[in-house]
Amino acid sequence: MYPGTWAARTPDKPALVMAGSGRTLTYAELEERSLRLAHVMHDAGLEMGDVVALLSDNRPETYEAYWAALRSGLYITAVNHNLSAEEVSYIVRDCGAKALLVSPAKSELAASLDVEMPTMLTFGGDYEDALAAATAEPLAAQPHGDDLLYSSGTTGRPKGIKPPLPPIAVDEPGYVYPTVFGALYGFDEDTVYLSPAPAYHAAPLRFGGVIHTLGGTLVMMEKFDAEGALRAIERYRVTHTQMVPTMFVRMLKLPDDVRASYDVSSLRVVVHAAAPCPVDVKRRMIEWLGPIVHEYYASTESNGATFIDSQAWLRKPGSVGTALMGTVRICGDDGGLLGPGEVGTVYFEREQRTFDYHNDPDKTASTQHPEHDNWTTVGDLGYLDEDGYLFLTDRKAFMIISGGVNIYPQEIEDLFSLHPAVTDIAVIGVPDDEMGERVVAFVEVAPSAVPGDELAAELTAYARERIAHFKVPREFHFRDELPRTPTGKMVKGKLRDEYAG
Template sequence: MPTLINDLIAANGHRTALVDKRGRSSWPELGSRVHRWMGVLAAEGLGRGDQVACVLGNRRETFEILLACLHRGITVVPVNWHLTEPEIAYLITDSECRGLIVEEPYAQVSGRAAARAPGEVPTQLVLGDRDVPGFRAVEPLLAAADPAEPAEQCCGSTMLYTSGTTGAPKGVVNGMFVVGAPFTRVAKLLEYARVVLDVPANERFLLDGPWYHSSQLFLALLALLRGCTLHIQERFDPEATLAVIDAEHISAAHLVPTQLVRLLRLPEHVRRGFSGASLRRVWHGGGPCPPDVKRAMIDWWGPVFLEYYGATEGGVVSLINSHDWLRRPGSVGRAVPPYELMVVDEEGVPVPAGVSGRVFVRRLTGRTFEYHKAPEKTRAVHLAADKFTYGELGHLDEAGFLYLDGRAQDLIVTGGVNVYPTEVEAVLLAHPAVRDAAVIGVPDHEFGEHVVAVIEPVLPEPVDLFALLDPHCRRSLAGFKTPRAYHVVAALPRDTSGKLRKDALRRAIAPPAPDDPDAVLERTSSAEPVP
């Protein structure tokens, strides 16, 4: 049996391990499929030290492949299925992949990407039972593979690429799974997940976001390896999320703030029909959550939320439960072991509690992470070998709870005064006419920069946003923080994890805003979303 799930197979009999829209797999069925996948990979000459790129949707086969690679010393490179041909080619090239596994809808663009990569990708497989140009169907290969336990098993790994909001995406090499490490190391990881992150065992976990994002992937994988039944939603639909939680008695899930907002905007009768009695914990992160949204979700679902601060590079470094958050609204929690949080000034000197600065994390056990083939980028985010930053600005209170003020690269300096976009965005999002909002700095010949808001309105009809939102903002914000101009867009550029692509906004809003404080810059609500 696959080493990492052999006890689960033995203990759980025919209990369900994986569920997607196509069906269900028991633990023994999952074990057999993992064995067969290991056999196929071995027959292709893929093993310890190799990389395999996966352009796959949320489905059971994705986790079969993950487990197979984790037992053959292979590093899985998850690929966002929305990427273009050159973007996929970059990931294949940079990671030096020798294998490419795709779903049929992504085969054409992935095949062209592999063809333009300078190195050969000898193994190209497609899910299903029929070949497509450039790819061999995997189901006939699996059917012919030996379902018995392979003689040799070796721990594999994953390498996720950052979203690339500044420069090219960077492959992250962290210590969660280590190629060639003993499987007992994974057992320690699972115990850490239980004690520190509250990942449950033998419950029902909902994957309701793209598996290729680190938080979705690792929480779902850790839950599965702790014996949870993993319910895999193909894509997020707020009403369907409520239905599956109640119908499948889901006890644990991960969501991002954008999903919380969309859940809250469901019709009242739909919300009233949701029980949620089975829910015990819902992790959320991946971006700032407006306090009003968080409070409304706690009022609706109860104190089941665990908010974290983390990133692909170093994982979760702080946590806060609902009870602590209600006492400290806006906080993302205190450091979890083995981390220590610190806030420093531009010279790297720690600042007192309550003073904003750059947020750094110290890993008390030493070595942190590195970017694949990018030592200069690794150095740029480290103060020392054990001290790194995710790029945020923030402050600590006297009890060590962290509050994020925004990303360092997004800080607006107007007239020599700092403006944190997240603060302004939270005020804008509180207005009922605003569906989504982003705040950026625009060059200003007098003040250096001034504050501009980009608004996705609730209603498509054009409105005078300045007249509507300026008095609203001035009731909560100092004058220098209040937007001096507004753009209207059909949809803000967010990726599938809910992260806002402010780089795309800055490119789209190239001309400086006029200096007239009464000017309103508009794009029609029927315009295409900012790319």
Template sequence: MNSNLIIHCGERRLEGAQLRENADRAATGFASLGLQPGDAVAVMLRNDLPYLELMLALGRLGVHLVAVNWHFQAEEAGFILRDSGAKAFVVHADLWPNVADAVPPGLQVLVVPTPVEIEALYGARDTVPALPPGSLSWAPWRDGFEPATAPPVPSVGSMLYTSGTTGRPKAVMRLPGTPRQHEGSLRIRAMASQARAGMRTAVVGPLYHAGPNAAARVALELAEEIVVLPRFDAEQLLCTIERHRITHLSMVPVMLVRLLKLPEALRRAHDVSSLENVTHGGSPCAPEVRRAIIDWWGPIVNETYGSTEAGLVTFVTAAQWLERPGTAGRPFPGTSIRILDDEGRELPPNAVGEIYVNTGDNALPFTYRHNEAQRRAIERDGYITNGDVGHLDAEGYLYVTDRKRDMVISGGVNIYPAEIEHALVANPEVADCAVFGVPDSEYGEAVAAAVVRAPGSRITEAEVREWLRARVAGYKVPRLVEFHDALPREGMGKVFKNRLRAPHWERAGRSI
């Protein structure tokens, strides 16, 4: 950690040395709860200083930080708390009532008071009714321990939940790995963000997501100034860049879209000349957006491609992208890519197939918690796939031409249709349903639902949304609901979702 590090969060200012001391005290506290390397602590916080403390504290113990999306409803959060085997749960005070009923009995709960800037933004109230016996208040509990002095255990980072066709998310759990893999993982993350010692950066996305989480970990190692924003706001970010002379940012494309939608006069009024590097990833970026942001900020806007499992895979600079529009770049040194057909045969340049990746020593090994069979199923000869489809050109540049078959990527967020379908089909007024992605000019994709009404039902689009809003996070609720007499299904019952998606993508002039 940079000895001169300063962290800003709302009106609060914390020196790096104090952050480190807080984290070391928390590490002692977690050790007193009996946590061992390989154990897990679930964290359901908005962007706040304790999140950074937890990253450092759990990292030095070799304990997994289980990142829980704070939008989750009780059932969604409860599944992760149970599945992860978390030994403790750290939660913002205002979020507690939403999930209290789903917290496993006996789980140690630590409550973080909701900061004033979050109260203002979200209308949150720092009141916690019916806390369980034995719950603890974060700062007094943390400060009741002496700072840890034992040598740190190699960090296993965050346990992030992803999903597939089952409708239930699965945990991508990093394994301890080798010193070389730890060094390689940090090196690749730093390369992706073009990070340097003494940089000044802002955390602009939620820390429960892989991208902001990884960027924050790099910043804690190298930055001299970190501004933690409670949520993304385009104008606020411009003010932050100008006020703090921000040099490095990690973003997702929807943020670039919102910046570009600001009035021209407002955009030009802010000085962004301090920016040295902006890296975006997490979802496809429309070419017109990429060109416009490069025109505004200069040839400093780079892009990465990767996955929760593989980590960062490719990198492309602005100059390379302008020469090869649409490319996701070339693999990082030490990473290799194969394009395979359905029989596992390697395809030549420009032939489209499934993308398989071997990151070598550039990432820690992983498994799916409770699902080693599925982990084995995605690997061929040491290369893993997340189901994405694309091709390599003759110079080794990757082009991603399709994505996971059902997953919707909206604003950089992975949304898994099966989970929404399971919630929707439970409605007695719904006979059948399918959820899929349609093009969206701001988010890249939006969630759509095709619904077959039950006999005699007159369920409306608004009622479909109301039903789902009570059962899944708000961002998973479909923005488009269509009603059909029947869904196109094959003999074995699989829905031909391409037939549902195709008209929307064709109207938008884009391929699926």
């Protein structure tokens, strides 16, 4: 199934609604407009396996572009529009895009790019002219396309993740995301799914596509804010949503009377992913919403996944669950398998390798197990307990080694997640002549708190009461804002560069 299926069955049903403005795209409109755009791309010379890039804020045309690509055997590269012109230029060049679709809000950024683009259309302008001039006749063939998305670049240049194109037509079953997640979370025609995150990220983009494949309604926020999300849940009677832990924290820090003033009883499933969730935060979400909070652990690479529901999580607090796609393997630095409770690199075993890094064979090779071609890792560290539940400790790139001891920043960051003086926190290791590395914290201070030595002393005392003293940050640096992506990933490379400077 795909939007064309639902355009025939329920043409006037909203496929997409913008949460703030209420602007709506019906299934009939999504089908016709994505079909016209597919013809525009074909007439511009794009062939199966070519790439169309998208530089846009959240708006209905996002999914017109998505489905035009997926019904044409094309790759779509949705680009983070908050990047600099140089960074966007790199991605557009690296992916080899032959067409670029731009929203009016990003037209100035697009004009400053250092790329030669044979086809570039701006939503609302020449884009509408191109669609009007194109035929709405069905395509002769509709080979299934896919996304070619770039990592957040939290530890270096973004990497393009290129899967093989699915060997199916767009209206045939077998595409991985509807197949796996549709059944897992009960997505169907009655689903009203709130997407509060930017659609240039993997999970928001792909899950929106899942909703359209299965005939539900996607409610897309223009931009996340905590009370706005509650307002949208009440207004549209949202049944499912997916958030990241920082969004949970923002909602939990709303005044109790504000949270209580919104009717969220329509919710059946609240999914979270993308970044580790502090135990106290998740426990409070379950206490507030009930046992409807689900979690999966995966990556843009889609090399494997785990999942856990509320009931299992309450038995195994902090776990990201058991295998959903692939088999979890925990390995030491020498590649050998580790036993229960032993921290090592998290690999997923699949029948075959599922991705390559575009234009980067060395990086691709670095993800592979030294002895097994079909075991891959994205660099996370963790352990399995005796029941096979996976617990993540941190990313290998973020681990601090101080005095020969491994320190995982995630544990320290989780400790402060609900502290009233802390809006956000990032912990890094910096060079130290004596210890090798020392622990340093960057803190985004809550409006009610005053940054300075007194607050640093308070946070130090708070930590020393709760964790081993060697893990307590030796320095606290206060900032108005920390460099976190909208899907919750902290860009620690920027903090390391700032500290070094």
